[in-house]
Amino acid sequence: MHEMAFIKQFIKHPRTVGAVLPSSKQLAKQMIAPIQFAHAKSIVEYGPGTGIFTEQLIDNKEDDTVLLVIESNAEFYEPLMEKYGGIPNVHLIHGSAENIDRYIQEYKVPNVNYFVSGLPFTSLPISVSKNILRKTKAILGNNGEFITFQYSQLKKEFFESYFSHIEVIKVHWNIPPAYVFICKP
Numbered sequence: 001m002h003e004m005a006f007i008k009q010f011i012k013h014p015r016t017v018g019a020v021l022p023s024s025k026q027l028a029k030q031m032i033a034p035i036q037f038a039h040a041k042s043i044v045e046y047g048p049g050t051g052i053f054t055e056q057l058i059d060n061k062e063d064d065t066v067l068l069v070i071e072s073n074a075e076f077y078e079p080l081m082e083k084y085g086g087i088p089n090v091h092l093i094h095g096s097a098e099n100i101d102r103y104i105q106e107y108k109v110p111n112v113n114y115f116v117s118g119l120p121f122t123s124l125p126i127s128v129s130k131n132i133l134r135k136t137k138a139i140l141g142n143n144g145e146f147i148t149f150q151y152s153q154l155k156k157e158f159f160e161s162y163f164s165h166i167e168v169i170k171v172h173w174n175i176p177p178a179y180v181f182i183c184k185p
Contacts, residue, residue, distance in 0.1 A: 023118065023149070026173035028052045030180045031116055031147055032060060040113045042066040044104075046097040046132070047118040049073075051080050057116065058090060065089060066109055072096050097132045104139065112139050117148035121155045133162045137185060146183040151176050159183055 023031075031053050035043070037060045048054045048069050057067055069084070070093045071077040077094045084090050091107050097119060104112065115136050121129050136146055146163060149171070159166055163183035171178045 023049070023052050023178070024171075024174040025052065027149060027171045027178050027180070028056045030169055030171050031149060032056045034145055034147055034182050035060070035114050035116075037061055037065070040065050042068070042109045042112050043114045043116065044068045044070065044100065044109075044112050045116045045118070046070055046100075047072075047120075048080060049076050049118050051076075051083065053116055053118060054080065054084060058084060058087060063089065066107065067091070068093060068103055068107060068109065070095055070097050070100070070103065098128060098135070100132070100135050100139065111141070111143075113144045115140070115144070115146045115148075117146065119148065120150075121148070121158070122150060122152065129158070133159070137162045140185055142185050144185075147180065148183070149178045149180045151178055153179055156181065 040061065043057060043061065043065060045054055045057060045067065048071050054069055061067055067090045069080065069090065071080060072095060074094065077092065081092050081094075085092060093103055095103070097117075119132070133146075140146065148159075153168065156166065156168065159181055163185060165184040167182040169180045169182070171180060
């Protein structure tokens, strides 16, 4: 997606589009670095936006690994569907991460090893954030990881209320610089 189109979506939907510009390739590499692709049976991506993380996930995942990609914004969903819609074991869902429990049942995903999130938890309504994280933690159980990024560490304490171990990595090569949160139950 062109950068001007991305900016337009940010202006139209500032609570759900968390940045003015798409994420950098360096941020995408940091986001997928914790994933052990050889052992991942299923991965969920929340809020792919323009798909920079999606591309990395598809390029690195095993052929039999199931990838669920959930995007609520039609302006982002449609180009993702055009680009990745025909790939086996990649399911693009136009919907909300709040419904993750329904989607994993619908696509018969027995357990999720990794959640990768581009959701802007700082600007999402707190009730939505709590609902998403509560369901994410329940689905992960005691295994797997929730990997997200934010532009500040304001939500670290909030993430700690759901995950007992959090590693934070700062990515300078992004506009603006970002923090990757690797969260484990």
